[in-house]
Amino acid sequence: xxxxxxxxxxxxxxxxxxxxxxxxxxxxxxxxxxxxxxxxxxxxxxxxxxxxxxxxxxxxxxxxxxxxxxxxxxxxxxxxxxxxxxxxxxxxxxxxxxxxxxxxxxxxxxxxxxxxxxxxxxxxxxxxxxxxxxxxxxxxxxxxxxxxxxxxxxxxxxxxxxxxxxxxxxxxxxxxxxxxxxxxxxxxxxxxxxxxxxxxxxxxxxxxxxxxxxxxxxxxxxxxxxxxxxxxxxxxxxxxxxxxxxxxxxxxxxxxxxxxxxxxxxxxxxxxxxxxx
Amino acid sequence: xxxxxxxxxxxxxxxxxxxxxxxxxxxxxxxxxxxxxxxxxxxxxxxxxxxxxxxxxxxxxxxxxxxxxxxxxxxxxxxxxxxxxxxxxxxxxxxxxxxxxxxxxxxxxxxxxxxxxxxxxxxxxxxxxxxxxxxxxxxxxxxxxxxxxxxxxxxxxxxxxxxxxxxxxxxxxxxxxxxxxxxxxxxxxxxxxxxxxxxxxxxxxxxxxxxxxxxxxxxxxxxxxxxxxxxxxxxxxxxxxxxxxxxxxxxxxxxxxxxxxxxxxxxxxxxxxxxxxxxxxxxxxxxxxxxxxxxxxxxxxxxxxxxxxxxxxxxxxxxxxxxxxxxxxxxx
Numbered sequence: 360x361x362x363x364x365x366x367x368x369x370x371x372x373x374x375x376x377x378x379x380x381x382x383x384x385x386x387x388x389x390x391x392x393x394x395x396x397x398x399x400x401x402x403x404x405x406x407x408x409x410x411x412x413x414x415x416x417x418x419x420x421x422x423x424x425x426x427x428x429x430x431x432x433x434x435x436x437x438x439x440x441x442x443x444x445x446x447x448x449x450x451x452x453x454x455x456x457x458x459x460x461x462x463x464x465x466x467x468x469x470x471x472x473x474x475x476x477x478x479x480x481x482x483x484x485x486x487x488x489x490x491x492x493x494x495x496x497x498x499x500x501x502x503x504x505x506x507x508x509x510x511x512x513x514x515x516x517x518x519x520x521x522x523x524x525x526x527x528x529x530x531x532x533x534x535x536x537x538x539x540x541x542x543x544x545x546x547x548x549x550x551x552x553x554x555x556x557x558x559x560x561x562x563x564x565x566x567x568x569x570x571x572x573x574x575x576x577x578x579x580x581x582x583x584x585x586x587x588x589x590x591x592x593x594x595x596x597x598x599x600x601x602x603x604x605x606x607x608x609x610x611x612x613x614x615x616x617x618x619x620x621x622x623x624x625x626x627x628x629x630x631x632x633x634x635x636x
Numbered sequence: 637x638x639x640x641x642x643x644x645x646x647x648x649x650x651x652x653x654x655x656x657x658x659x660x661x662x663x664x665x666x667x668x669x670x671x672x673x674x675x676x677x678x679x680x681x682x683x684x685x686x687x688x689x690x691x692x693x694x695x696x697x698x699x700x701x702x703x704x705x706x707x708x709x710x711x712x713x714x715x716x717x718x719x720x721x722x723x724x725x726x727x728x729x730x731x732x733x734x735x736x737x738x739x740x741x742x743x744x745x746x747x748x749x750x751x752x753x754x755x756x757x758x759x760x761x762x763x764x765x766x767x768x769x770x771x772x773x774x775x776x777x778x779x780x781x782x783x784x785x786x787x788x789x790x791x792x793x794x795x796x797x798x799x800x801x802x803x804x805x806x807x808x809x810x811x812x813x814x815x816x817x818x819x820x821x822x823x824x825x826x827x828x829x830x831x832x833x834x835x836x837x838x839x840x841x842x843x844x845x846x847x848x849x850x851x852x853x854x855x856x857x858x859x860x861x862x863x864x865x866x867x868x869x870x871x872x873x874x875x876x877x878x879x880x881x882x883x884x885x886x887x888x889x890x891x892x893x894x895x896x897x898x899x900x901x902x903x904x905x906x907x908x909x910x911x912x913x914x915x916x917x918x919x920x921x922x923x924x925x926x927x928x929x930x931x932x933x934x935x936x937x938x939x940x941x942x943x944x945x946x947x948x949x950x951x952x953x954x955x956x957x958x959x960x961x962x963x964x965x966x967x968x
Contacts, residue, residue: 416727463754470725471754474745480715481750484722484730487707491683491728511746514712518719521710 360403362570363632368438369399370629373598374622375434375447381618383430383451385459389608391431393534393567393593394501398435400573401499410441413467419496420485422470424478425503425532426460427610432468433457441467476509478502479529483519486527486586497580501530505537508546513558519586520559527586528577529560532567534595538609555588567591599624644823644946645863649956652866658826658859664802665763665820669694671806672731676705682729682810683707687716693733693763713738717746717760724756729810736762736778736819737769744784751815752790758816759809765795765819766856766906767935770944779935781819783911786884791815792837793884795905795913797858798828801881804835821856821906823945828858828879838882840890846874849963850894853904854880854913857933857954861904864959875963883913888920895926900966902931904954909934929966933959 360368372395380386401421402408408418423432430450437444442465449455456464460473470481478500486498502512519527531551539545548554552562561581565572573591581587595609596602599621602611613621645653661667676682676698684690685707690699699706707723709716713734720732732739739762740747751758762781769776785793792814796802802820809816828843835841843858844865851861858879865875876898878890895901901921903914914932921928933954941951949955953962 420726470721471749474749476714477718477746477750480718480746481722481725483715484719484724484728485726486722487719488723488726488728491704492726511712511714511718514709514715515718518709518712518715 365399365403365570367629367632368403369396370598370625370632372399372431372434372438374625376430377613377618377621379430379433379447379450380612382448384612385451386430386612387427387610388612389536389595389602389605390425390428390503390532390534392597392599392602393595394425394428394532395431395597396568396570397501397530397532397573397591398431400570400577402435402439404574405577406499407496410439410466413441417494417496420469420482420498422478422482422500423461423472424475424500425506426472429459429461432461436465436467439467475503475506476511479512479515482527483515483522483524486524487522489526490522490524497526497528499528499530501532503537504531504533504535504542504548504551505545507531507548516555516558516560523584524586525580525582525584528580528589529586530589530591532593533590534593536595536604536606536609538606540606551590559585560588561585562588562590564590564592567593568597598628642944642946644949646955646957649863652863652956653826656862656866658828661799661825661827663822663824664796664799665694665822667799667802668761668806668820669698671803673698673701675806675810676702679729680705681727682731683723685709685716685720685723685730685732687711687713687734689734689763692735693761695733713742714746717743718750720758721746721750721754721756724758725754729757731759731761733761733763735776736765736781737776740778740781740784747785748788752788755790755814757813759812760815760817762817762819764822766821767940767945767948768821768823770948771942773942774940777940779908779940782883782905782907782913785817786911786916791817791884792882793817794837794882795819795855796881797855797879798825800827800829800831800833801835801879805881808837819855823856825856826859828862838885838887840878840880840887842876843879844875844877846876847898848873848875848967849900849902850876850878850898851902851904851959852878852880852891852894852913852917854883855906857904857906860949860955860959863956864963867956867960868963873963873967880913883916886916886920891917891920892924892926895921895928898928900929900963902933902959902962902966904933904959906954907934909936931962931966933962
């Protein structure tokens with residue numbers, strides 16, 4: 360799939376994600392839109408996993424540590440054929456397994472997440488198991504930058520370097536906003552790259568909405584003997600002008616009028632992309 | 637020169653143990669470690685995960701014999717449980733070994749979400765549980781673990797009373813397809829069961845039949861209940877003793893049978909009186925409309941008295957003498 364095809368798909372997935380959130384009446388809109396290009400790149404270009412190979416022990420693993428942005432993940436997994444798109448009409452409904460955070464009840468989801476600071480330790484266990492079995496699979500996790508205040512991440516950062524887990528990649532959705540406001544005001548975490556390097560990781564900093572850059576950073580492990588941290592600079596609410604870089608959209612649900620405006624903007628973006636061929 | 641460790645048993649209790657033919661075994665922790673190493677030598681998928689706790693977990697030999705099957709995570713219990721979950725999700729039979737006080741408090745959220753909610757077949761081994769660490773104080777006691785784990789869906793809780801139960805628990809846990817928590821103390825334990833005894837997860841073992849008081853005990857307190865039953869026999873009372881090795885799922889049938897057939901029920905546990913075996917039994921009895929004189933012998937809701945495990949047990953009446961006294965008061 361070309362970069363342009365991924366860009367076009369991303370616009371449609373953004374529309375789908377907003378539709379899921381509006382139907383459910385709940386969701387983490389801003390973060391969904393900030394991490395959507397990362398998920399799109401992972402599932403359509405990077406991960407060696409498909410609906411047919413999901414139970415194969417040799418598959419790549421992806422664990423979404425920032426589990427609250429599950430709507431974007433649902434949209435991407437449905438698009439990849441892990442489950443019927445119609446299922447998404449049940450998100451957050453009574454007796455639907457499509458709850459507001461990832462669970463293994465849903466095809467394509469590896470582990471139940473949602474409490475922050477859990478994904479990276481789990482992925483270390485998966486990566487260690489791969490090393491023990493001399494398996495070639497890779498393990499990926501996606502963390503929020505606000506999530507990095509959870510101490511368990513730093514326990515895990517030590518362990519991943521200690522065990523030289525070059526089959527592990529942690530991607531940070533670095534949109535700089537969390538529920539209360541800017542991360543620099545809530546709990547400073549910069550300089551992020553230096554911190555991960557000091558813990559013994561290979562670090563790459565990329566534009567998290569640039570498919571060529573994401574592909575370059577995620578296609579191969581960075582350095583033999585080192586886990587990789589990809590700091591993906593992103594925009595919270597990406598793709599919808601009035602949501603971009605606005606903390607209140609962390610878990611805001613668009614009104615009917617707001618959805619209409621958002622979809623109109625995304626339609627325009629799609630048309631522009633098509634014209635640009 | 638350090639003071640000698642206080643004995644868990646008075647001379648009278650020792651005499652009763654001899655009268656009952658009980659032989660001293662080793663610490664359940666030692667039995668656990670030997671059993672796990674034996675299993676891991678023939679199953680390379682078995683992995684022990686430790687938090688700088690291989691010494692306390694008696695896994696020194698395991699680590700030397702099977703270094704590739706031991707994952708050390710350092711003093712980081714949240715990471716310990718998360719890594720265990722990841723290993724288990726990829727086909728490893730992961731035994732996560734850490735002091736019960738830290739494992740079930742510091743990493744409770746990881747147990748709840750990464751192990752139980754995610755439904756991976758990991759085994760959590762709480763070592764030096766209850767008040768095993770004695771005079772090290774409350775930071776090192778786990779008097780909450782049964783309560784918090786009972787309140788989490790999808791985990792079996794086993795508290796072995798002797799080396800037989802310890803070995804059987806590990807054999808069962810190694811085969812389990814769901815999460816299991818097993819809790820071990822540090823003290824050497826009397827052997828309570830015959831080798832041919834049937835062990836089944838979720839089924840109490842009747843150590844002694846009787847219809848006066850039913851002692852329903854778990855873990856390292858079972859021996860004290862058995863000794864008390866022996867002492868009470870000398871006063872003409874026939875007491876039932878149930879070794880309730882599985883706290884969850886509870887053998888409600890055995891509890892109700894005891895409640896219906898005996899004049900009184902006393903539960904015994906090395907745990908706070910809130911949320912453990914005693915309240916589980918009380919709930920089972922009340923929900924079945926079984927009304928019977930009932931007491932919970934455990935650690936009360938107060939700052940635990942300082943002292944060794946033996947001191948603490950004796951202080952709170954978890955001893956042959958203390959349990960006999962509780963029974964006699966109840967039978968009046």
